[in-house]
Amino acid sequence: MARIVFTGKDCTGCTICSLACAYAHDHEFNPAYGRIWVVKRQPATDYPVVCMQCAKPPCLNACRVGAITKREDGLVVVDAARCIGCGACVEACPFGAINLHPIKHVAIKCDLCGGREPQCVKFCPTKVLKLQAPTAIPRAKGVR
């Protein structure tokens, strides 16, 4: 399935993706609410981290209350009503792509904006984020 893919290397660390994401989900601005976030290290590392929508999601296996499910179309979703905010999924994710909302204390992760245009892709100023199936990446690389 298609997911948010980070291609190229020109992430600038501006966190506009997180801001747009936070607004799309919470109607408030704070990159900490973003379902996508940016690793920044000195002197020259910036890269976005976002859910890979794994085929065998470790977060799903770690969830003891069945709040995380994989839909038929492949999207991994969190049922906020069921989530108890324990953070077991956060520990299990090998990428750091799922986190607890600092105010709502439930697990938050990329839901591809629920079928709308993903806002991180729309706002990314360097256009390094794409909505793409990972299986299409090699072919895209091949023609570069």
Next chain:
Amino acid sequence: MGQILRVDLGRKKHHVEPLPHALVRNYLGGLGFAARMLFDEVGPKTDPLEPGNELIFATGPLTGTLWPTSGRFMVASKSPLTGVWGETYCGGFFGPMLKYAGYDALVIQGRSEKPVYLWIDDDSVEIRPAKELWGHGTAETTDMIREVHDDQGIEVLSIGRAGENLVRFACIVNDFMDAFGRTGLGAVMGSKHLKAIAARGTGGVRVSNEEEFIRLAAEGHERVFKEARLGGLKDYGTSPPLIDMKRGVGDLPTRNHQTLSFEEAKKFGCHAVENYFMKNRACFGCPIRCKKIHRVPSGRGELVAKAPEYESTCAFGPNCAVDDYGAILEANMLCDLHGMDTMSAGVVISWLMECYEKGIVTKEDCDGLDLRWGNSGAMVTLVKKIANREGIGNLLAEGVYRAAEKLGRGSMKYCMHAKRMEMDLNDGRGHRSLGLTQAVSPRGSCHMRSLVVIDQGYAFQKIAAQRYGEDKLPEICDPYGEKYKALAVKDCEDVYAIRDSLLVCWYSCGWPPVFWIEDFAAAAAAATGIREFGDVREMYRIAERICNLRRAFNVREGLGPKDDTLPDRILKEPIPDGPSKGQVVNLEVMLRDYYELRKWPNGNLTRKTLTEVGLVDVADELERLGRI
């Protein structure tokens, strides 16, 4: 509703106040807040380095939102460099974090006995010991604080050696490479024994009219994306395109403003620095990404550091006749680590180099350094000496005006300053409106308060005609004429006062002019829900109030029209060569026009003018003190 956090370091106490609605309504945010609060709270008798001085950090209604370039924030205080109004701005990530923690403004008062740092974790505010941090550079301090609190997401503002040593142009650094550069407020932080401020905020910022705001922000991002003139900034950063342009038109201060053309500057142009490019970085919420990381091979191995922006390149490059890009990068990096203003440092070094050239100082006076023009090794050594106040560095650390005063021997003639602040790397002789901008800037020589770009090397005739009318062309766009320059400077000063109150970056608003006051008015109204802000005339009223208030602060300190001036070199020495050959600045003419537009008869504030902009209480105070 917003909040103000007040921290008294002397009493080790803090408290939170609600942000008064009247402050928001009349002063908008950022600069406006700080101007009002500083005028009310720091009087004329307070020495900048005494506990009575305050540091007022402020954010604006757009800080931390999705508006392009919304990562900026500001701090105001009485400046130890100029002794008067000090304001300075910074990008990076700290400002939004302060707002997410719940505070629109942070006021630091008093002085701690021992070194401390402030830890703001949402509602929890702690003054913590900083014995371990004292003496460390700004990058190390940031890393150490993040380690102590075990969170890489914490934002840190800190001073380095220069601030600790009360270097009068010390700065405050955020996120390793963004600085509150000018007016020396790092020394104020040092005088309060406040090493750093760390913040973590989990609150969200809401806007009032969501739909409208997001529409405007998305459109804003689109406009920034499409603006071709931003291409140079996006690809090369601020320095290389400006160096190329200013080299072409002859406006590149060289050898302490002796001339305005430096042939070797092509080594810092777009074509040359391409080889050093390593990575683009950006401040919070900024699509422009003017921060570049450069990798430069140097004698002592490879240097990876933030590329200097234009002012820094010119201060350490042409102005010291240095043509070695590696040395400029190193000097710039050392300034960031030690927490020191690159512009003031470069200018004070070029002043000493000119004193050396003219035989005013000898090699022995300068700790054995050979200060010939272009000696890049000596320049880098001097940067370290200034930060540590070692040897001759102790003299330079006082800033160029005080250093010239102390040294005497006719060195004041080569002292490039306005209101005691080192000149920014622009010259009114090659860009006429800049002369007026520097002379009337409330914080001392500064190009950012009212920089007009329409009379420099760009083809901005269309924009000039739109803003000021066809009839002002071609004179208003002439880089060598005084006519209509006051009109453009006054207008820019007003618009930039709004920019600095909403708190967005100069890029995209000034150069190139993507956004202007009507865009700011619409964004401010949508963000705050205060409908009056949507009216451009109301924006101008607020701007004029702020500009008059800053002037009033300086008038209360004893400044007057006599201080709106420039060094003799700019006013009397014609440029010897290059495209601007023969030019001088006829400041009087521009000042006369400017005072008339501001309604300051002969440069003096009056009760009538202050009353008109809603500052009756300020007029009362100035009258009580016999200043008007």
